[in-house]
Amino acid sequence: xxTSEYLDVFIDESQEHLxxxxxxxxxxxxxxxxxxxxxxxxxxxHTLKGMAATMGYEDLANLTHNMENxxxxxxxxxxxxxSDIVDVIFNAVDDLEAMVxxxxxGGDGKRDVSTVISLLAKIEKGExxxxxxNEAASxxxxxxxxxxxxxxxxQFELTVLMQSSDQGYSAYQVKVTLDERTMLKAARVFMVFxxxxxxxxxxxxxxxxxxxxxxxxxxxxxxxxxxxTDADExxxxxxxxxxxTDVNVHxxxxxxxKKQSSEKEALEVEELTEPQTKPKEKEASKEEAKPAQATxxxxxxxxxxxxxxxxxxxxxxxxxxxxxxxxxxxxxxxRGRLEQIASELKNNELNETVxxxxxxxxxxxxxxxxxxxxxxxxxxNRFPRxxxxxxxxxxxxxxxxxxxxETELDRTIIDEIGDPLVHLIRNxxxxxxxxxxxxxxxxxxxxxxxxxxxxxxGNNVFIEIEDDGAGIDRNKVLKKALDNGVVTEDDASKMSDxxxxxxxxxxxxxxxxxxxxxxxxxxGLDVVRSTFESLGGVVTVDSVLGKGSVFxxxxxxxxxxxxxxxxxxxxxxxxxxLSSIVETAIVNKKDVYSAHNQKVIDFRGKVVPLxxxxxxxxxxxDEEDEEFYSLVIVNKGEKVAGLVVxxxxxxxxxxxxxxxxxxxxxxAISGATILGNGQVALIVDTNALxx
Numbered sequence: 001x002x003t004s005e006y007l008d009v010f011i012d013e014s015q016e017h018l019x020x021x022x023x024x025x026x027x028x029x030x031x032x033x034x035x036x037x038x039x040x041x042x043x044x045x046h047t048l049k050g051m052a053a054t055m056g057y058e059d060l061a062n063l064t065h066n067m068e069n070x071x072x073x074x075x076x077x078x079x080x081x082x083s084d085i086v087d088v089i090f091n092a093v094d095d096l097e098a099m100v101x102x103x104x105x106g107g108d109g110k111r112d113v114s115t116v117i118s119l120l121a122k123i124e125k126g127e128x129x130x131x132x133x134n135e136a137a138s139x140x141x142x143x144x145x146x147x148x149x150x151x152x153x154x155q156f157e158l159t160v161l162m163q164s165s166d167q168g169y170s171a172y173q174v175k176v177t178l179d180e181r182t183m184l185k186a187a188r189v190f191m192v193f194x195x196x197x198x199x200x201x202x203x204x205x206x207x208x209x210x211x212x213x214x215x216x217x218x219x220x221x222x223x224x225x226x227x228x229t230d231a232d233e234x235x236x237x238x239x240x241x242x243x244x245t246d247v248n249v250h251x252x253x254x255x256x257x258k259k260q261s262s263e264k265e266a267l268e269v270e271e272l273t274e275p276q277t278k279p280k281e282k283e284a285s286k287e288e289a290k291p292a293q294a295t296x297x298x299x300x301x302x303x304x305x306x307x308x309x310x311x312x313x314x315x316x317x318x319x320x321x322x323x324x325x326x327x328x329x330x331x332x333x334x335r336g337r338l339e340q341i342a343s344e345l346k347n348n349e350l351n352e353t354v355x356x357x358x359x360x361x362x363x364x365x366x367x368x369x370x371x372x373x374x375x376x377x378x379x380x381n382r383f384p385r386x387x388x389x390x391x392x393x394x395x396x397x398x399x400x401x402x403x404x405x406e407t408e409l410d411r412t413i414i415d416e417i418g419d420p421l422v423h424l425i426r427n428x429x430x431x432x433x434x435x436x437x438x439x440x441x442x443x444x445x446x447x448x449x450x451x452x453x454x455x456x457x458g459n460n461v462f463i464e465i466e467d468d469g470a471g472i473d474r475n476k477v478l479k480k481a482l483d484n485g486v487v488t489e490d491d492a493s494k495m496s497d498x499x500x501x502x503x504x505x506x507x508x509x510x511x512x513x514x515x516x517x518x519x520x521x522x523x524g525l526d527v528v529r530s531t532f533e534s535l536g537g538v539v540t541v542d543s544v545l546g547k548g549s550v551f552x553x554x555x556x557x558x559x560x561x562x563x564x565x566x567x568x569x570x571x572x573x574x575x576x577x578l579s580s581i582v583e584t585a586i587v588n589k590k591d592v593y594s595a596h597n598q599k600v601i602d603f604r605g606k607v608v609p610l611x612x613x614x615x616x617x618x619x620x621x622d623e624e625d626e627e628f629y630s631l632v633i634v635n636k637g638e639k640v641a642g643l644v645v646x647x648x649x650x651x652x653x654x655x656x657x658x659x660x661x662x663x664x665x666x667x668a669i670s671g672a673t674i675l676g677n678g679q680v681a682l683i684v685d686t687n688a689l690x691x
Contacts, residue, residue: 006055007055007103008317009183009315010051010052010055010103011100011103011104012315013047013051014048014051014052014096014100015097015100017044017045017047017048018044018048018093018096018097018100019381019382020040020041020044021041021044021045021048021093022090022093022381022382022384022385023381023384024037024040024041024044025041025086025089025090025093025385026384026385026388028041028081028086029081029083029086029388032080032081032082035074035075035077038071038074038075038081039075041071042068042071042072042075043216043217043218045064045067045068045071046064046068046218047218048060048064048096049061049064049065049068050180050218050219052064052109054180054181057099057103057108057109059099059109059110059111059113060096060099060100060103060109062117063092063095063096063099063113063116063117064096066092066117066120066121067089067092067093067096067120069120069124070085070088070089070120070123070124071089073123073124079123085123088116088119088120088123089120090385090389091116091119092113092116092120095111095113095116098111099111151173151204151206151222151224153204153224153257157203157204157224158257160203160226161203161224161226161252161254161257162254162257164201164226165254168228169200169226169227169228170226170227170228170230170251170252171224171225171226171251171252171254171257172224172225172226172227172231172234172249172250172251172252173222173223173224173225173249173250173252174196174222174223174224174225174234174235174238174247174248174249174250175220175221175222175246175247175248175249175250176192176220176221176222176223176238176244176246176247177219177220177244177245177246177247177248178219178220178243178244178245179219179243179244179245180219181243182219182243185215185217185219186212186213186214186215188241188242188243188244189212189213189221191241192223192238192241192244193223195237195238195240195241196223196225196227196234196238198237199227199229199233199234199237200225200226200227200228200229201225201226201227202223202224202225203224203225203226204223204224205221205222205223205224206221206222206223207221219245224252231249231250231251232249234247234249235247235248235249316371318411321368321371321372321411324368324371325368325372325560328361328364328365328368329560329561329655329657330655331361332361332365332561332653332654332655333655333673333674333676335354335357335358335361336652336653336654336675336676337676337677337678338354338357338676339354339358339676340676340677341676342354365561365653369410369557369558369560369561372410372411372412372558372560373408373409373410373411373557374408374409374410374411374414375405375406375407375408376404376405376407376408376409376414376417376454376461376463377405377406378414379414379417379418379421380402380405380452380454381405382418383400383402383421383422383425383452384400384402386422386425386426387400387425387429387450390426390429390430391429391433394429394430394435395435395436396429396433396434396435396436396448397436397446397447397448398429398433398447398448398449398450399447399448399449399450400425400450400451400452401449401450401451401452402451402452402453403451403452403453403454403455404453404454404455405454407454407455407456407461408461409461409555409557410557410558410559410560412558412559412560413535413555413556413558413559416531416534416535417463417531417532417535417553417555419531420527420528420531420532420553421452421463421465423525423527423528424465424528424551425450425452425465427525428450428465428467428469428549428551429448429450429467431469431470432448432450432467432469432470432471432548432549433448433450433467433468433469433470434448434469434470438470442470442546444468448467448468448469449467449468450465450466450467451464451465451466451467452464452465453465453466456557460554460555460556460557460579461554461555461556461557462552462553462554462555463552463553463555464550464551464552464553465550465551466548466549466550466551467548467549468547468548469548469549470545470546470548471543471544471545471546471547471548471549472501472504472541472543472545472549473545474497474500474501474543474545477500477501477503477504478492478495478500478503481500481503481506486503486506487503496638497542498540498541498542498637498638499638501541501542501543502540502541502637504525504541505525505526505528505529505539505541506526532553532555533685533687533688534670535555535556535559536555536556536559536562536577536579536580536670536687537553537554537555537556538553538554538636538637538687539551539552539553539554539637540552540637540638554637556577556579559656560655560656561653561654561655561656562577562578562579562653562654562656563577563578563579563651563652563653563654564576564577564578564651564652564653564654564673564683565578565581565584565632565648565649565650565651566648566649566650566651566652566675566681567613567630567632567643567645567646567647567648567649568645568646568647568648568649569613569614569617569619569621569645569646570614570619570620570621570646572617572619572682573649573675573679573681574613574617574645574681574682574683574684575652575654575673575681575682575683575684576632576634576643576683576684576686577683577684577686578651580634580635580636580686580687581632581633581634582633582634582635582640583633584630584631584632584633584648585603585631585633585642586628586629586630586631587601587603587628587629587631588627588628588629589626589627589628589629592610592629595607598610599612601631601642603633603640603642606640608633608640608641608642609641609642610629610631610641610642610643610644611641611642611643611644611689612644613643613644613645613684614644614646616667616668616689617668617682629644630644630645630646630647630648631643631644631645632645632648634686634689634690635690636686636687636690639690639691640690641686641689641690643684643686643689652675654673654675654681654683655673655674656670656671656673656683657671657672657673657674658671658672659671659672667688668684668685668686668688668689669682669683669684669685670683670684670685671683
C-alpha cells in the first residue's frame with residue numbers, strides 16, 4: 001500500500017495529537033487525580049502509535065508504545081503522576097515532535113531515543129510494587145457488573161436493562177472494530193448506529209456519542225444495545241457496513257446484573273458520604289440514557305446529532321488557499337482597472353455593472369480573507385509548556401494566563417509571530433519575574449504572573465505580554481545607552497520614559513548583568529522589533545519599576561489586500577497604508593519651523609517632524625515655489641511624523657506584491673502594487689521613516 005498520499009494527513013493529525021498530549025499533560029500536573037485527563041492523553045498517544053505504525057515509522061510507534069505503558073499504569077492508578085514522571089513524558093513528547101518535524105521535512109523520522117526509553121522503562125519497573133496495592137484497592141472500590149468488554153453502568157442504566165429484559169428484550173454489548181485505514185471514522189459509526197436502531201435501541205456507547213462524532217477514538221467502540229434480534233443477525237447486519245474489520249456481539253447476563261445492582265446500591269450509600277462532586281456526572285449519564293428509558297422510542301436526540309454534525313469542516317491545503325488568494329488579487333487589480341475605465345467612459349450601464357461587480361468581489365474578498373484567518377491559539381498553545389520548563393530551569397514560580405486565544409489573524413502573520421513572542425516571554429520570565437525569595441522580600445506572592453493577551457481593535461490585532469515582575473530600571477537603560485553611544489546626553493535629556501524603554505530594541509543592547517542560556521546577550525529584541533515591523537506591526541514597551549512591564553504589539557489583520565492612501569510626487573505614485581495614517585493635512589509653509597536641523601510643524605500642540613518623500617526617494621523635482629505642503633501624518637506607536645508629498649489622490653484597496661529577490665532591502669519600501677491604469681505604485685514603509 002502506498003502511504004505517500006496520506007502523509008500530509010498523518011503529519012497534520014500527529015501534530016494535533018502531540019499538542020493535545022502537551023496540553024493535557026499540563027492539566028494532569030495540576031490535577032493529578034483526574035483520570036479522565038490521563039484517558040485523553042492515552043487516547044491521543046494510542047492513535048498516534050497506530051498511525052505511525054501504519055505509515056511505517058517504527059521508531060515513532062515504538063517510543064509512543066513505551067510512553068503508553070507508563071500512561072497505562074497511571075490510568076490504572078498503579079502509578080502516581082508526579083512532576084518527575086510528567087517531566088519524562090514531556091521529554092518523550094519532545095522526541096516525538098522532533099520525529100514528526102523530521103518526517104514533515106522529508107526525513108525518515110528516525111532518532112536516538114534510547115535515553116528516554118530507558119527512563120520510561122525505569123518508571124515502569126520502579127512502580128511495580130504499587131500495582132498490588134492498587135489492585136487490592138481496586139477490589140474494595142465500587143465496581144459495576146463484570147462483562148465482556150469491561151463496560152460499567154450506573155443505576156439508571158441498570159434499571160433500563162432490567163426493565164427491558166422483563167419486556168422480552170435481550171441486552172447486548174457490541175464491539176465494533178474499524179479498519180485502521182478508515183478516513184471517515186465518524187461516518188462509519190453513524191452507519192453502524194443506523195443499522196442498530198433499525199432493530200433495537202442503543203442505551204450506551206463507549207466512547208460517548210460526542211467523542212465518536214468528533215472521532216476521538218481509535219479503531220474500536222462498544223455499544224450497549226437492546227433488541228429482540230439474535231446476536232448472529234446483529235453481527236451480520238453490522239458486518240455489511242464497509243471498512244469494518246470485526247464485530248463482536250456479547251449477550252449480557254441480566255440476572256447477574258440484578259445481583260450486582262444491589263451491591264452497587266450499597267456502594268452508592270458510601271458515595272453519598274463523599275463531597276457532592278458527582279451529581280453533574282450522574283445527571284449527564286441520565287441525560288445520555290434518557291432516550292433509551294422509553295424502550296419503544298428510538299434515540300432521536302442521538303440520531304439527530306450523529307449525521308449532521310459529523311463533517312462540518314474539511315481540511316484544505318494552505319497552498320490551495322494561496323493560489324485562490326493570488327487569483328483573487330489579480331481580480332482586484334482588474335477591478336481597479338475596470339473602475340477607472342468606467343469612470344473615464346461615463347457610460348451608465350457600464351458603471352452599474354462595474355459597481356455590482358465591485359460589491360460582489362468585495363463580499364468574495366471578505367470570504368477569502370476569512371478563510372485564511374486562524375486563531376492565535378495556534379501559536380499561544382506552545383507557551384504553557386515552554387513557561388513550565390523555563391520556570392523550572394530558572395527556579396522561579398510562574399503562572400501563565402492566556403486571554404483571547406480565539407482571536408484570529410491571517411495565516412501568514414501567524415506563521416511569523418511565534419519566534420518573536422517566544423523571545424518576549426522568555427525575557428519577561430528571565431529578566432522580569434523575580435525568584436520566590438526576591439518576591440517575598442518585595443511583598444509579592446511567590447508565584448509570578450505573565451499574562452498573554454490578544455484582542456481585535458479596528459483593522460488591527462493587539463498582542464500584549466504583561467508581567468508582574470521587577471519592571472525595567474529606566475536609569476539603568478539610559479546609562480547603558482549612553483555608555484554604548486546609542487544616544488547622546490543631549491538626546492537623553494529630552495526622551496520620555498517610553499522612548500527610553502524603546503532603546504531596549506536597539507541592536508546589541510542588553511541591561512542584563514549576566515548572560516544566561518535564556519537571554520542577556522542583547523540579541524533578540526532588535527530581531528523581535530524588525531520581525532514585527534516587517535509584518536506591518538509596531539511593538540512598544542511600558543513599565544513601572546517594581547511593578548512589572550507590558551510589551552504591546554500591534555499587527556494588521558492581513559497582509560494581502562490593504563487599504564492605502566495614494567499620493568503623488570512628480571507623477572510617481574506611492575501608497576501609504578491607512579493603518580499607519582493618523583490624518584492628512586495641508587499646511588502653509590509659513591507654519592514650518594526648523595529645530596535641530598529638522599523641519600517641524602506645530603500640529604495640534606505637538607511638535608511633528610517633517611519627512612520629505614522626494615528627498616528620501618531621490619526624486620528629481622522642479623523647484624516650484626508652492627505656498628502649501630500636503631502632509632500625511634503617520635505614527636509608529638507614540639511617535640508621529642508628517643510625510644510631505646506633492647498631492648493626495650485618495651483611498652484605495654490595493655494588492656500588496658513583493659519586490660522580488662533582487663530588491664529585498666530597498667529603504668522605506670515594503671512592496672509594490674499595480675494600479676487600475678496599469679501603473680506600478682510603491683508602498684511606503686512608514687515605520688522605517690520614523691526614528
